[in-house]
Amino acid sequence: MRHIISLLMENESGALSRVAGLFSARGYNIESLTVAPTEDATLSRMTIVTSGSEEVIEQIVKQLNKLIDVVKVLDLSEGSHIERELMLVKVRAFGKDREEMKRMADIFRGNIIDVTERTYTIEVTGPGSKLDAFIEAIDPVAILETVRTGASGIGRGERILKL
Amino acid sequence: MTGAEIMVRCLMDEGVELVFGYPGGAVLNIYDAIFKQDGFKHILVRHEQAAVHAADGYARSTGKVGVALVTSGPGLTNAVTGIATAYMDSIPLVIISGQVSTPAIGQDAFQEVDAVGITRPCVKHNFLVKDVKNLALTLKKAFYIASTGRPGPVLVDIPKDVTAHLAVYAYPETVTMRSYSAVSKGHSGQIKKAAQMLLDAERPMIYSGGGVILSNASRQLVELVRLLNHPCTNTLMGLGAYPATDRQFVGMLGMHGTYEANMAMQHCDVLLAVGARFDDRVIGSIEHFARESRRIIHIDIDPSSIAKRVKVDVPIVGDVAAVLDEMIKLIKAGQGGKNAVALAAWWTQIEAWRARDCLKFDRESAVIKPQYVVEQLWNVTQGDAYVTTDVGQHQMWAAQFYKFDQPRRWITSGGLGTMGFGLPAALGVQLAHPGKQVACVTGESSIQMCIQELSTCLQYHAPIKVINLNNRYMGMVRQWQEFFYGNRYAESYMDSLPDFVKLAEAYGHVGMKIERPGDVEGALREAFALKDRLVFMDFITDQTENVFPMVPNGAGISEMILAEEL
Numbered sequence: 162m163r164h165i166i167s168l169l170m171e172n173e174s175g176a177l178s179r180v181a182g183l184f185s186a187r188g189y190n191i192e193s194l195t196v197a198p199t200e201d202a203t204l205s206r207m208t209i210v211t212s213g214s215e216e217v218i219e220q221i222v223k224q225l226n227k228l229i230d231v232v233k234v235l236d237l238s239e240g241s242h243i244e245r246e247l248m249l250v251k252v253r254a255f256g257k258d259r260e261e262m263k264r265m266a267d268i269f270r271g272n273i274i275d276v277t278e279r280t281y282t283i284e285v286t287g288p289g290s291k292l293d294a295f296i297e298a299i300d301p302v303a304i305l306e307t308v309r310t311g312a313s314g315i316g317r318g319e320r321i322l323k324l
Numbered sequence: 325m326t327g328a329e330i331m332v333r334c335l336m337d338e339g340v341e342l343v344f345g346y347p348g349g350a351v352l353n354i355y356d357a358i359f360k361q362d363g364f365k366h367i368l369v370r371h372e373q374a375a376v377h378a379a380d381g382y383a384r385s386t387g388k389v390g391v392a393l394v395t396s397g398p399g400l401t402n403a404v405t406g407i408a409t410a411y412m413d414s415i416p417l418v419i420i421s422g423q424v425s426t427p428a429i430g431q432d433a434f435q436e437v438d439a440v441g442i443t444r445p446c447v448k449h450n451f452l453v454k455d456v457k458n459l460a461l462t463l464k465k466a467f468y469i470a471s472t473g474r475p476g477p478v479l480v481d482i483p484k485d486v487t488a489h490l491a492v493y494a495y496p497e498t499v500t501m502r503s504y505s506a507v508s509k510g511h512s513g514q515i516k517k518a519a520q521m522l523l524d525a526e527r528p529m530i531y532s533g534g535g536v537i538l539s540n541a542s543r544q545l546v547e548l549v550r551l552l553n554h555p556c557t558n559t560l561m562g563l564g565a566y567p568a569t570d571r572q573f574v575g576m577l578g579m580h581g582t583y584e585a586n587m588a589m590q591h592c593d594v595l596l597a598v599g600a601r602f603d604d605r606v607i608g609s610i611e612h613f614a615r616e617s618r619r620i621i622h623i624d625i626d627p628s629s630i631a632k633r634v635k636v637d638v639p640i641v642g643d644v645a646a647v648l649d650e651m652i653k654l655i656k657a658g659q660g661g662k663n664a665v666a667l668a669a670w671w672t673q674i675e676a677w678r679a680r681d682c683l684k685f686d687r688e689s690a691v692i693k694p695q696y697v698v699e700q701l702w703n704v705t706q707g708d709a710y711v712t713t714d715v716g717q718h719q720m721w722a723a724q725f726y727k728f729d730q731p732r733r734w735i736t737s738g739g740l741g742t743m744g745f746g747l748p749a750a751l752g753v754q755l756a757h758p759g760k761q762v763a764c765v766t767g768e769s770s771i772q773m774c775i776q777e778l779s780t781c782l783q784y785h786a787p788i789k790v791i792n793l794n795n796r797y798m799g800m801v802r803q804w805q806e807f808f809y810g811n812r813y814a815e816s817y818m819d820s821l822p823d824f825v826k827l828a829e830a831y832g833h834v835g836m837k838i839e840r841p842g843d844v845e846g847a848l849r850e851a852f853a854l855k856d857r858l859v860f861m862d863f864i865t866d867q868t869e870n871v872f873p874m875v876p877n878g879a880g881i882s883e884m885i886l887a888e889e890l
Binding site: 175178179186216226231232 | 440441444445448449452484501503504606626627628631632
């Protein structure tokens with residue numbers, strides 16, 4: 162089953178490689194991994210999307226907690242949460258496609274953030290499934306390039322991951 | 325003070341007695357500072373792997389943190405086997421490695437390796453000290469992390485320029501880290517539940533591992549086992565935690581465990597696992613183990629050890645000694661006795677299993693049986709020696725036939741299974757315990773992997789007794805080839821062996837060659853009487869002897885091959 166795990170860790174060089182190394186050494190899946198410093202510059206927050214049986218997820222959480230640089234771990238999938246991912250898509254946009262691309266971007270509440278005579282770069286944000294749906298909705302031949310950030314997650318309401 | 329002086333002062337303030345190391349370019353400032361101090365003694369090994377093994381032997385036999393010091397590049401890579409050995413067995417070590425100067429890092433400088441990267445998967449934690457102002461605090465953290473919680477090796481990598489930079493010395497008394505805190509007390513509700521389960525058990529089994537030794541909880545384990553009148557087994561790492569000569573001890577369990585220990589593991593109804601981790605060499609196939617239903621109580625300081633390989637009914641995360649103390653109180657106050665009839669029947673069953681005498685061997689043999697040598701070693705040393713081993717058949721015979729009655733006497737590489745561990749580990753043990761009997765039980769193949777340390781042993785007057793069980797084969801490899809590879813002994817014969825007697829003499833020690841069973845005991849007595857000399861005893865043993873019982877790889881724990889079945 163797919164799980165989304167959030168963690169706070171010391172913002173120190175090498176901390177990311179400890180987490181990545183743990184996943185590869187123990188053979189756990191990483192679907193995506195994002196990391197950036199928080200409002201407290203000494204802490205980084207990481208979101209990992211992984212999948213596995215309940216036993217495997219339990220081990221992942223325990224092993225992450227065991228890393229000395231990791232301060233707190235929360236399996237967001239255990240409660241209600243929100244996740245968002247950002248995607249940039251560069252598409253061919255000329256002739257009759259140009260209007261069609263604009264319309265699709267609007268339908269998905271995307272923004273066109275770069276325009277040339279022949280291309281658009283569209284920014285789409287949402288859960289991973291929405292980004293997948295956008296890719297499916299547009300003509301594959303028109304896609305020149307895509308880049309996705311991987312999911313970021315946060316608990317709903319009073320569910321807070323903080324020191 | 326310079327970084328080098330700070331480092332040396334930190335070790336002194338930490339109470340370090342011995343540092344095992346080998347100098348090199350990146351640590352020259354540190355060695356210069358060592359030259360000028362007399363707070364601790366530096367032991368110059370002949371290879372960095374041995375420095376870490378010796379520090380490891382020191383740590384295992386004393387319970388203190390072992391310290392090794394190596395230079396950058398090859399110094400560090402040579403140390404990796406030692407670090408991984410300590411990591412797998414949760415041994416507290418602080419390893420200090422030199423690094424090229426900070427401006428040179430990443431430039432592929434001479435003797436540069438990414439020490440933090442290379443060691444990351446085999447340390448509890450590691451640090452690269454980029455600023456001399458952080459050096460003392462980092463070393464304090466290293467000792468704290470290494471020795472608390474589930475212990476383990478911690479590496480501190482210090483660039484050469486940092487050892488020359490100046491800072492004011494201040495060694496913190498204590499350290500707290502928001503990202504690391506070691507649990508101690510277990511959950512009281514869970515302990516209560518476990519205590520009642522143990523009191524009501526009809527076919528109980530207590531299975532204790534290295535965690536009992538690490539937690540210094542042997543006294544509590546013995547008290548609990550006797551209070552309950554339950555059978556007790558130790559893992560390879562746990563030998564000595566419960567006295568092997570006691571009636572309630574059913575021997576070691578696992579791949580080469582006793583028949584009675586393995587049968588009792590499989591057929592018990594309540595299993596108390598204490599500081600043990602259900603690893604593959606201990607319980608064999610997990611599917612087979614799960615075929616019999618039993619309730620499992622698991623005490624471990626590391627939550628990730630619990631429910632890793634088997635499902636557990638009552639998990640208790642906490643320091644073994646603290647949890648057992650609480651459990652003993654509850655059991656003393658609790659209501660038991662309802663199961664007395666069942667427990668008596670269980671003991672009858674265990675005695676019947678024990679009567680199979682699974683460790684028997686041919687005592688009439690004209691060639692020396694390796695089991696007999698270990699048995700005589702136990703006899704001659706009156707069970708009071710520190711015994712280190714290498715890895716293979718000799719290691720299993722030492723585990724089976726040397727009856728350890730005390731913890732921290734049995735020093736072996738259990739998790740990683742490192743050949744070459746025994747001799748340098750014995751050096752560390754002997755230097756930690758001057759005047760005590762230290763034996764290194766080894767084989768002709770293993771001993772050659774760190775034999776250069778015979779030179780270190782001479783330099784520091786370590787009167788170790790090397791018990792070389794020489795069967796001219798990598799015995800355990802040969803045994804697997806006999807059982808599972810149709811007697812095709814691929815590359816397991818050790819040809820062109822040195823004359824070990826002459827070799828020992830060349831290194832300035834005493835050598836002995838023993839070829840007849842009748843000479844074994846006398847030779848051992850003679851060797852141990854030489855209290856100030858290292859004696860290398862080359863026992864020419866039966867080439868065809870195998871270790872029994874044996875649970876084939878992947879089979880169930882109760883599916884043992886016994887000696888008489890072949």
